Amino acid sequence: MTETPHQSSLDGRLIRGGTSRGLYLTPGELPDDADRRDEALVDLFGTPDPLQIDGIGGGNSHTSKVMVVAASDRDDADVDYTFGQVGIENAVVDWSGNCGNLTSGVGVFALLSGLVDPTPPETELTLYNTNTETFIDQVVPVADGRPAVHGDYRVDGIPGTGARIDSYFRDPAGAVTDELLPTGDRVETLTVGGDTYDVSIVDVANPNVLLRARDLGLDGTELPADLQDPDLLDRLELIRGAACERLGLVDDRRDAADERAAVPQIALVSEPQSFTTAGGERVEATDLDVTARIVTTQTPHHSYATTGAMCLAAATHLDGTIPAEFARPATGTDVSIGHPKGTITIGVESSAGAGEPTIDRVRVGRTARLLVDGEFYYHRASE
Structure with a gap:
């Protein structure tokens, strides 16, 4: 994170994961104070504005997202990540859930950032989502020491094909409410x-x-x-x-x-x-x-x-x-x-x-690709 008298900036990567696109960064790039953090992200994405023209958002929910990723201190995970859904017309960041599409890019970011060492031809890693306190086992294809981009896997909603990334969400029931059927009723x-x-x-x-x-x-x-x-x-x-x-x-x-x-x-x-x-x-x-x-x-x-x-x-x-x-x-x-x-x-x-019934595991195949690697600027958050 860099601050000047005029603007602040942070280092991050814009990654397309599945049919979403979001900003991935490490925790130290954001202000420590939660209100200043959210203020910075809202400004960075150009919210509130249906077009998000003064920021990096795309004017819709699937392009107004952020992933905060760090090497895990846990013995049972390689990477911790926290997802934030940045509002478009409302100046809020919702940290209460997870994003399955952008989860596919967490391993890509971890490998590119040196949080996890790449192991060809596939790197297997365990992710821990802090929002929902759940674990995801992920398999990221590797080529020439970097996350593979080219492949023959097609995701409807994304032009062309790419390298398939499989994510296995363990014990996913009750991710937010602690219950598969939060009210106890099926209807x-x-x-x-x-x-x-x-x-x-x-x-x-x-x-x-x-x-x-x-x-x-x-x-x-x-x-x-x-x-x-x-x-x-x-x-x-x-x-x-x-x-x-x-x-x-x-x-x-x-x-x-x-x-x-x-x-x-x-x-x-x-x-x-x-x-x-x-x-x-x-x-x-x-x-x-x-x-x-x-x-x-x-x-x-x-x-x-x-x-x-x-x-x-x-x-x-x-x-x-x-x-x-x-x-x-x-x-x-x-x-x-x-x-x-x-x-x-x-x-x-x-x-x-x-x-x-117990939902033991759910699996989804996606593709992901690095789009931008660099500095992202926003107005300085208030002191």
């Missing part, structure tokens, strides 16, 4: 503006509020532009806020956008359906297990949030939930979810118990 009813909505609130990797697309007059195959209806987004935020109230995360649902901007996520679920993606490609219902659309920080996601996909995939294994109502009967561990850019496949390892 419950929330009342918003005199209307009632059935929802499943499930916490795997991040808590999610899952509801039927048809209950909002949607068919479930809408593209993000179709969901950019202020009345619809306001209604979804009130439903999400009501869930926050139900979980005890906020006292007033109207405060959820400021106090709990990123989690829980909210998603619209429907049966496997054929549809045309935002890129004009055809997805066939026969290739899907479930169809869904997710909204993050009050913005329709251009593809699908990875932690949301993990939660949705796990929920299809829980009889009686809304996702299980729509999902094709499981024939293995993989769950294929149809989203606006195509599909995402999540591996779910679960086991039966005396009570609720």
